[in-house]
Amino acid sequence: MSRTIITTIACLLLFLTPSISFCHSPLQPHPVGKPGSPCPTGDCCPKAAPDDCCGSNGAPEWQINKINANLYVADTPLWYSPAIGPRIKAQVSYNTMVTPTGTEPFGNKWVFGYGGYLQSDAVTGTVTITMSSGSKDEFLLSDGIYTPSCACSAYMELEKIADTHFVLKMKSGRSYIYASPNSDLSKVRLSEVVDVHGNSLQIGYSGDQLSTLTDALGQVTTLHYNGDGLVERISDPFGREALFTYDSSRNLISLTDIGGYQTTVEYREDSMISALVNAGGRTEFYVEPSTAVQSWDRYPPPGTEMGPNARITVTHPDGGKEEFFYDGIIGSSWHVGPADYREYDDLVNNFSTTVPKTAYTYATTVLGVRATLASISYANGEKEIYGYDAVSGKLISVADAAGNTRRMTYNAKGQIATRTTPTGVETRYLYADNELDLIRVEDDLGGTSMTYDDKHQVLTTTNRAGKTTGYSYNSYGQLETITDPAGIVTLLSYDAAHKLTAVSRAGLVVATMTYDAVGRLQSQIDATGLQRSYGYDDLNHITTVTYPDGRKDEYQYNSAHSPHLLTATTDRAGRQSSYDYDPLKNLIRSINPDRSTERFVYDAAGDMVEFLDPQSTSTAFLYDKNSRLLKRTYADGKSLTYSYYSTGLLETVTNSRGQVTTYYYNENGNLLSIDYQDEATPDVLCTYDAYDRLIQVEDGSGTTLFVYDSASRLQTVDGPLDGDTLTYTYDDLGRVATVQLENGQTRTHSYDSLGRLTTIQVGTSAYSYGYDNEVSPLITTLTRPNGVVTTYSYDSLNRLLGVQNDTTGAETINSFSYTYNDQDLRDSETMSGVLPAPSFVEGMIDSDYNTINQLLANQNPEQTFVYDDDGNMTSGYTAEGFVFTGVYDEENRLVSISYTDGAGVIHETRYTYRYDSFLVRIQKYENSVLITDTRIIRNGKLAIQERDVSNTVSREYVWGQSLGGGIGGLLQLTQGGNDYSYLFDGKGNVVSVLDSTATEVAQYRYNSFGKVVAQAGSLDQPFQFSTKRYDAGTGLNYYGYRFYSPGIERWMNRDPLGEAGGINLYGFVGNDPVNWVDPEGLAKVPLPRIKPNPKWNPKGGDPRTDMAKKFDRRFYDTVGDGIGLFLPFATPLGWAGRWATPAGVLLGILVPDPLGDGTLTGNGIDPENCQ
Template sequence: MLLAIFVALAIVLLALLQSCAPAVEPPTGPLGPNSSYEQGQGQAQKGGESGDDCHSSRGAPIWHFDFNNLNLVVQDTPIWFDSAYGPNIEFTLTYNALGKENTNNSVGSRWSHSYSDYITQPNESNSLVLFAGTGRVDEYQQIGTNYVLNSQSLLSGEATLLPRLSVEDGVIKATYVDGSYKTFTHVESGNYRLSSTVDQSGNALKFAYQDDQLTSVTNALDQSLTFSYNQAKQIVSVKGPTGYQAHFNYNQKGELISLEDMQGYSADITYDEMGIISSITDAKGQTQFIVELGNANSNRVDEYPAPGDPMGMSSRVTAINPLGYKEEFFYNSETGKAWYISPEHYINYVDVNVNNDQPDVPKTVYDYQRFSKGYSRVQQVTRPDGTWTRFEYDQNRNLSKTVYSDGNSVKYRNNSFGKVVEFTDTINNSTIYVYDDRQNLIKAVTPTGEKGFEYSQNNLLIGATNLNGVKTRYKYNDQGQLLQVTTADGNVVDFGYSSGRLDSIVSQGKALASYQYDELGRVTQVIDIHGNATQYRYDRINQLTHVSGEGNRDTEIVYGSCPRLVESETLPGGRTYQYQYNSAKQLVAVIDPMLGVTRLKRDAAGRTTALIDANQNKTEFEYNAVGQLTTKRYADGSALKIDYQQGYINSTTNARGVTKSFHYNENNQLTRVSYGDATPEVSYQYNSLGELVSVSDGQGLTQYSYFSDGKVESIDGPWDNDTIELGFDKLNRLSSLMLDGDNYGEYKYDALGRLKQVSALEQVFELTYDDSPDNVSADLTYPNGIKQVLSFDNIGDLSKLEYRKGVNTIGKFVFGFDVAGKLTQLESNEPLLLERPQTQVTYNSLNQISSWDGDSSAFVYDADGNLVQGLLPGETPFEADYDAENRLTAIRFEKSGTQIEERFEYGHDHFLRVYQRFESNIKTLEKRFVRLGLIELQERDSENNVLANNIWRPDRKGGVAGLLMRQQSQQNIYYMTNHLG
């Protein structure tokens, strides 16, 4: 109901209450675009936590193989602290198998940490060498008073992310284009060590040393990490500002052999005789690595080497997960290519004829483009199904073109910093990007218009203008925190802070939300606009463990022996769900509150191959070589089949054997869907921007037009006089709805984004809200004077629904809910539905009704699970037909001795368009429906005459509760509904 508020709150809470999102791994850069030295830098560090917290290194080691440089990389963040403003404190360790062996390293050989950056100046050289905490090394050449990187050594886009160096009074300043910087101070060893990290607003991390050892890192709020060392000058513990600690152990060789994070999660690490990581073991199991590195001084090996044999100039990493499944990363020096073989395709080496090198073993192959000085870029990735993606680069080695095996391509033009200044999509539409001298995007010129952006001197966004010319303004405090947003309609939202933390959001004099925090800066309480409070608790690594809402509605979350593995979740009312995992941390079972168990079986790649429900009914899944679902097989053996071509779905065949075929144009836009039965085919056409402009289906032609920002402007349906026109306000909310030139809705909203007025067909509906905590309510006044009043109790539950006419109450419902949110009380002056008599029912392996009061033939299903024979209310038998989309097309039954058939026709959007009724084979009724998605705007007869008009609330997507008025036979009809609509 409070759409604008919740959007604003969502932005804040997503930052404060971290959640998990599906992982998307870039094919050629597993650490993503910010995996180089710039991590932990300026604004980037403020988002130091992974955008995908489910797969972050916070709390446990994670690993990947980087095909850009054929390197095994391990990362772990055992302790961190999110600052209220300025750079976060985040102690991250990074291991690089290709790193130099250095037993004197403070965190072990080949390991580095996020604050171990330093700079050296080689003897008799004008260059500076920057050693980053991620293990990256860059050499800077002196040009004038600055030191800059040779662009030939950079990956795509890195010029924007890496600093320029300058030297003044013995201090090196590494300045980024966004205005943030790091400083390095000269020490006796001749090196320059990290002394501060400063963001765009001047907020700094400061580093203190003693005896050339880092002793503390302090943020802008004077909160610190402190470091303790052993006699070998290795870090053995790191302590946070609240006393939480991380611990580290080393062997006699100085190798890091165990880590324990601030929650107590631990991991043990072993190494081979070359000092390369050979295993990582946590509470769930062990991941092993067999790293076989080539020797640049040796000869190439023609044959694929057996395990343990000399590699020549080739390299191989074999990873074995805790379940024993193997995957391989191999670089072949003979061909100059690399490959990846996933666990389900891995072949154990037997001899020269049985191994992973054989051509019939599915693999992902990486080709490289070679440059001078040993630098290379991934040039092509070829997947096991033969589809491929090829990459081309400009003279500065920035990505300039991506070509796909389906014949399509996209193009990039880059500036000297590696920023994209022009992007051309697969249908040859270009967007131009313009940057200021600090590489902030200030203009985007699209084929349909311009977007603009303005920045402060600190590079903070202070204005944004969309394609419609509408501007939003932003203000910040001295610490760079958002202070005020002025929306396009002039509404002002203020953000208040206390001790550096956001404590309130206010608009139009109303507190939309207020926040409280614990000593680690985590949200412990949120109070909403109505005064309802929700409390939160966490464990030491910020995992949410308890949510307490009003009315004792508590949720408890228990984690297992590894981070982010939820072991159980107890919902309000004591309903507990339990979760079980295998040693590879994959979910394998869910136990519901009734102790029913749903099990998941997985293949070597971790994909679900079977789902076994609580009744032991199994659904199976099969995949092709690239992991696309090809078969879904049900418990009775019936199956859905999917076929692919060039990675796109070519056809599906349902369990009844009906095929649905997909046809594409040269741009791989869907142009036609055809069927193997009588289901009408659907055809699609597009404009030069790739927008859908027309669809031809069984009802005829539907045409679409668009505003410059891509929102739909009009829909001209298959019948005469059925054009729908849409309008939007400055905040992109629906503001008007026209049908055939008539007003079916003009919408106005209050300052908090709530619907306050609907005007349609010369009728006006008014909505008002009372936000006072003791009297929260929402009123809807109809044109005839009837008022609907929704009242909420002091914990936010709906307590009463009334309809009033003047001083008289003409309809009333009183509700009560338990702590689980289940309805426990319902009082009404309206007749209530009686419970139907109990029926004895049994179910088959597909959870379909197999007998009804002992009758095993009452309900019959087809192979796709559609009910083709059953009972209507009153025990009336019926038969039904379905099309290839499993949509009901006909139902036949007998009523009062008359044979009745009802037929249904659908549009391309799968919504009902035509209804027909036949009695004794004679058509007695036809209705056509003009729709906007879920909502039905108009009913017509077979001659296209209007039978009824419907007016809807735009904030409720369908349902009788969203129906404001039905106009039929020159009468306006208003509906009273219960809480369910």
């Protein structure tokens, strides 16, 4: 599928949701000092277009080419995207290997993104095209046809119109027209870029000077020159300007982008850049190119003749240094990072084998001698080996240090034809007769097909299930309609300026938009009717979000170190947060609205080595030479350690109790087994089919089997118990239609034309959802089989105002209403029809904590708590005040808890978990005699049935839409042959259970932190606070990944996510359960209210979480509410810069991902790979 349609569909999906998102985000620059790994082909930039190439918007960024030790600097001080046609990107780039001509419009060695030109040999007819990046493509003339001299240029076609008029056509359908000869006719310059729809960017000249860029809407960007023929100013159609100054030698010495951010450039006498300087500091470059004077010294001292060698030493603003060295004698290179850099002396220097480095070797292909990477060897032992096609020079294999090899082949146009995994499974890519349009991606299981029009636009996609989606476009190439497999049409409407102004589905408007003069989203009305307006700075960062009540969120950027770093936020209530950075753009300080401060410390490699919370409690991190986490040490000195295979996959985790967990994988990187040293923790064994689909798991609960349908969707899950198979069917849109449990209930899901869940049918019982209006996703009613209706009301900001539960006769059973303060937080709750609160007893509990936030003791009553070395509470108190003993397995899961009651009876509860750490068995003993044995069957992570020791069904549950993790989403309980339904307050707490006559048979009241303070009714059922399973004997709530004790208002052990789930690893939802919930015991999420802040551009989130890898969850979502089937094993480490954790250990993906891009069904294919 083309990039255009992918982007448009992604935007459409974003617009269909109430939250704000934007289609365009600027290219992400490599952070200073982190130039990143080179592309295996040696060329990270496509040759196709100046607006597709590497570079930074708003500030210069640098890279070092590892193949030739070339310093490359790029800056895009001005850019914008018109609604149609090629975008404007006024990029300038510097290349140390460019020979100055004295005519460059931006100074010596600097080239302009639209400065490409063509030269034709009058004798041979050979045409050479020089791209703005400096790369050259040669076309040979034979019988009137131009043929690329290199197979790597097979995606280009050149046509001669006249002696000074050529058209270069790309495989995308885009054309580059060269029709502006210079004054001496030695060059024909790029004059126009035309997309496949005829929308063009015109490049105008005044004499030999490029003077204007005119976009497809006729808007003009102008280049202004000084008396020396150098560009001093570029002005866009919106009044913004980029400024340039020069020294007397024609060196560009300063660039000021359209946001006012200025960078100064310093040079040596030979126009070699020696420094980039901004308000945040200076980055220095000591460039030592190869010299004509021969030197056979493998590592010449600095400042001497380099001979065939080359070296660049970079000094960062913090004083750290790194070195890039090309060994021209043997044809290899290496990089020494700031953490390992050695100043030169005769005995010890960076050439020494004792200095850790990343080493590169090169291959000779049709692209040139030593022009591509042959291998990369990392200091920690990891390695990548690359193989290339002898004819085209394209990458055809990638092998790791263990020899696991992935292979690729290509068609005659250079398009990917096959990909083969290390285990030999082949994915095939089939193309239309033009060898450009990808029409099918398939393996032996089937595939996904596409059709196209003559402009390479996707007309239809047919997925593995045989369901077809159709697309149509307007004459400008903008997506106009999407017709899904159910025949429902989504319409995109545009104004006269070609801006998307409305999105409709099934004839109903779901979103409207307006834009400012620059073309940025100015206001948006979403499907709920909520309108937001947006303000921007000149770099297109969102600076304000204004709401219907006139209040706004505000954002400030333009740190001294980068114009894109977020430096401060002010929320709707006027509360301010601020962020400070070091010269390497690392966040070093976060100051919260209450003025508490979190601090972050980094090593020379840029890895976070210490985190200090507002109490200055320290958590330390140690990394290997490839920035993989080796050790995490808490403030109490306890630590976790990690080791890795040469392939980079996690091998072992050693916890603070000295227990070692070992992970094993197959050639494709799928987890095969987890071996626990602790005999009490069952090992896990995984089996996959040839297509990397998980088909079997053996764990402590038994064996689970997975079967897939012809579309590679999960069809059945057969668990360890007899008669426990879950069977899934799907509708035309791929949504779960039915969930059938063997020896249990069948659930049928129905949706309306907007994709909203309308009904869940269980037998003859139906639960129906009603919505705020024809298009709003806000649920306003829930109608149950017993006639009871829950009504939800909202204010103009979509904040929940009330929940009212009424009988068929409109008699109110109970109700809950809420008001909000200036911070959009609930400041009052009014309840009616609920159990009365117990009498207030005045008193104070004094608590004692240690440095890692563990509760050690309480006074009034006097209590003492004990933890093991991994932070698990091993001694605490039940709800009735009895001392319990807790035992945990190697994954820090509670496996048994025991206590002695007032009558001397010894109570013990034992827990068994399945492969994803979710509870599947609860055994209760009294004086060592088994009293109950409950087996839990789950649909995804939610319990849908319980069975006793004889495998007889004792309870069944039906779940609907929830706040996450099932909170507030439990619809029905079937127990003892009777059906019961649940009522909730506005926080997702169970407040009543009704029988089929709408009579309350159970009632609950809680304090804010979930302690049951009043209870009534005869029905015994487990789900209560936060719709979580509660054990009255132990006084604990089970959340999924850990247990919570409402009596002490804390978790029993550390957050498996680490600080990514909150800096207090034991604190419950930030001590604010009035406004937050925790779906699974990992991280808090807000209760429904005004949507959080928009994505911060360009980082996309809170700077603190930018340092944390997202908790990787590839799972199958059976309901559509984020409740999936498969979660990672083990305990993820949490927040530590670049980490590697068991959270990254997956059971495999459930359906093939042929392109490796996360597209599970093969849709979203981009046939234009950047080669």
